[in-house]
Amino acid sequence: MDDNKVVVEFILNGKVQKVSVDPAHTLLKVLRDTLGLKGTKAGCEKGECGACTVLLDGKAVNSCLVLAPEVDGRRVVTIEDLQKGADLDPVQEAFLEEGAVQCGYCTPGMVMSARALLDENPDPEEREIKEALAGNLCRCTGYTRIIGAVARAARKKKSAKPGGR
Amino acid sequence: MNGFRYLRAENLSEALSLLDEYGDSAALLAGGTDLLVNIKEEKIVPRAVVSLKRVRDLAGGIISGKQGLTIGALATLSEVAASGAVRERYTALAEAAGKIGSRQIRNWATIGGNICNASPAADTVPALLVFNAEINIVGKHGRRTVPAAAFFLGPGRTVLQTGEIVESVFLPAPPPASGSCYLKLGRREGVDLAIVGAAALISKAGEVRIAIGAAGPTAFRATAAEKLLAGKAGCADAVEQALAEVSAQARPITDIRASKEYRLAMVEVLARRALQTAGERLTQEE
Numbered sequence: 001m002d003d004n005k006v007v008v009e010f011i012l013n014g015k016v017q018k019v020s021v022d023p024a025h026t027l028l029k030v031l032r033d034t035l036g037l038k039g040t041k042a043g044c045e046k047g048e049c050g051a052c053t054v055l056l057d058g059k060a061v062n063s064c065l066v067l068a069p070e071v072d073g074r075r076v077v078t079i080e081d082l083q084k085g086a087d088l089d090p091v092q093e094a095f096l097e098e099g100a101v102q103c104g105y106c107t108p109g110m111v112m113s114a115r116a117l118l119d120e121n122p123d124p125e126e127r128e129i130k131e132a133l134a135g136n137l138c139r140c141t142g143y144t145r146i147i148g149a150v151a152r153a154a155r156k157k158k159s160a161k162p163g164g165r
Numbered sequence: 166m167n168g169f170r171y172l173r174a175e176n177l178s179e180a181l182s183l184l185d186e187y188g189d190s191a192a193l194l195a196g197g198t199d200l201l202v203n204i205k206e207e208k209i210v211p212r213a214v215v216s217l218k219r220v221r222d223l224a225g226g227i228i229s230g231k232q233g234l235t236i237g238a239l240a241t242l243s244e245v246a247a248s249g250a251v252r253e254r255y256t257a258l259a260e261a262a263g264k265i266g267s268r269q270i271r272n273w274a275t276i277g278g279n280i281c282n283a284s285p286a287a288d289t290v291p292a293l294l295v296f297n298a299e300i301n302i303v304g305k306h307g308r309r310t311v312p313a314a315a316f317f318l319g320p321g322r323t324v325l326q327t328g329e330i331v332e333s334v335f336l337p338a339p340p341p342a343s344g345s346c347y348l349k350l351g352r353r354e355g356v357d358l359a360i361v362g363a364a365a366l367i368s369k370a371g372e373v374r375i376a377i378g379a380a381g382p383t384a385f386r387a388t389a390a391e392k393l394l395a396g397k398a399g400c401a402d403a404v405e406q407a408l409a410e411v412s413a414q415a416r417p418i419t420d421i422r423a424s425k426e427y428r429l430a431m432v433e434v435l436a437r438r439a440l441q442t443a444g445e446r447l448t449q450e451e
Contacts, residue, residue: 006171023171023214026201046202047270048356059243059272065198066273069171070218113268134355135267 006069013081021068028052028063031078039079039108043137050136053109054078060116062135079108082115091115094153095146102140110136114150122157124150166204170213177222177330180215181305184328187213193330194218195239196274198266199282217330222303223277225333227251233337238277238330243268245276245289255336256446257345257364261292264349267356277331280316283323284358286379290317291364292347294376294386296336304329317383342369344446348439350431352422360423363435365443371396375407375440380415380432387411387436398444404437411436 009018012035021030028045031037031054040063043051047062054063055077082089091114094100101107110133117124117132124132129150130143138146169192174180184191192211194200195218203209217223218239225237229250236245245251246263265271265279265288279289280300290313298313305328313334316323325331339345345366351357362378373394378384390407397403417428 004168004170022168024166024168024204026166045205047198047266050267050269053269056273060269061273062198062267062269065196065201065270067171067194067197067201067214067216069173070194070197070216072173116268130354132268135269137356 006072008069008072010071010073011075013077023067023069025068026064027054027056027066027068027071027076030068031063031076037078037080041105041108043105043109047135048137049106050109050113050133051106053112053136055112055116058116058119060113060132060135077112079112082111089115090156091118091150091153094149094156098145098149098152100141100145100149102138106136106138106140110138110146114153117150118154118157123154126151166201167207167210169204169211171216172213173216173218174220177220177303177332180217180220180330181303181328183213183215184330185305187215189327191215193281195223195278195281196241197278198270198274199278199284223330223332231338233335236276236334236336238333239275240277242266242271242274242276242279242289246271254339255292255296255345257295257347257366257443258289258292258336261288261347261349261362261364264288264347270356276334280313280334281323281325281331283317283319283321283383285320285381285383286358286362287384288347288349288359288362288378290384291362291376291378292345293334293336294384295345295364295366295374296339299335299337300331301333301335302329303332308332310335314386319382339366340368340370340372342447343367343372344443346439346442346446348435348442350435358422361417361428361431361435363432363439365436365439367398367440367443367447369447371398373398373407373440375411375436377411377415377432377436380417380428382416385414387414389414390436394440398440404440408433408436 041051043049045064047065052063190212224239242262252259293313347364359379364376366374375387390410393407417425
């Protein structure tokens, strides 16, 4: 099957990544199994649960529904890239402060969807938060604290100094 | 997923020649949010997957002209839902595109894919029907245009021949001073297929168009109801008569989402509300 491999070159978390993939593998599988980035979770693998959400060219997508060769030449950001050194992303901080994590399996996907929303719309209404998270299922929390955490992250960003994350 | 060859077409002629070579054993990949699920579930076992995402001729974006609006097949559902031109003049289509799946799905799925997958519950289709949309198709022997109303043959089946690709969708200018609306009934707001979908358009001159999805093998225009309502959208008796005609045209099935009886009852409810909202939007225009 080796002759069937496809070489994919893309920007992963800010760095050039060149990897040879089986064309039938999804971005999710390549991230987790080939590149060892296990922060992105495998849930339903049918685009229904959102656990595998990553940013592709800045937009939230289900990595389980993206064929790995399709990311050639594109930018991918995973949950691993949100923490900068010792500093958590404001979305991550807000999830901790609000207690928005229970079992944690849906959390990376939730955080990535929230990050994509706030990048596009720094001051969302609750309705917009719900709409942006509608593709992320959580079976523990009932969503109240998750929605609260995204609103809190938005407030943090507004009060942050210009130039800060 | 089973092994297949991945072939990336860089332009239209390359895509067409790959299709020529692989014929029915090739699957066309645009967003792939339906295709990948079908391959994972082995409903489709393609020998080759031809990726269209880089084909510029299909990525024409959303272009507004005097005659109407052209949407390139690769426009994502997020792009369609967010387009100012679509929201303003083709409101029902913006609403339909914005109600599909989830943000993650809409960011990657395309309008061309939504059409070609030919789900009877595809949200964009009732909206395309009320705008008299035309599907532009390209193949190795040339181009042809098929009205959206004639494009769908049944669940998963369209008039597309082996080797043909949907290039774009054209929406003629809507009637002057008109309002439109798409309503979707699902079990929840996100990540669900429609139990019933209804699109309506009303013009100041009295034209009424109604299309229903997920209540038959293909979405359909409720033509008998439209005739009854022409010039009489404000008349309560005519509306009741027309809604009965809409239901009479529906052929819903029972599935995991709803029974056919429930669907039939909801066809009337959604059609009524879609007409109402389209009418209110028309009034706002004045």
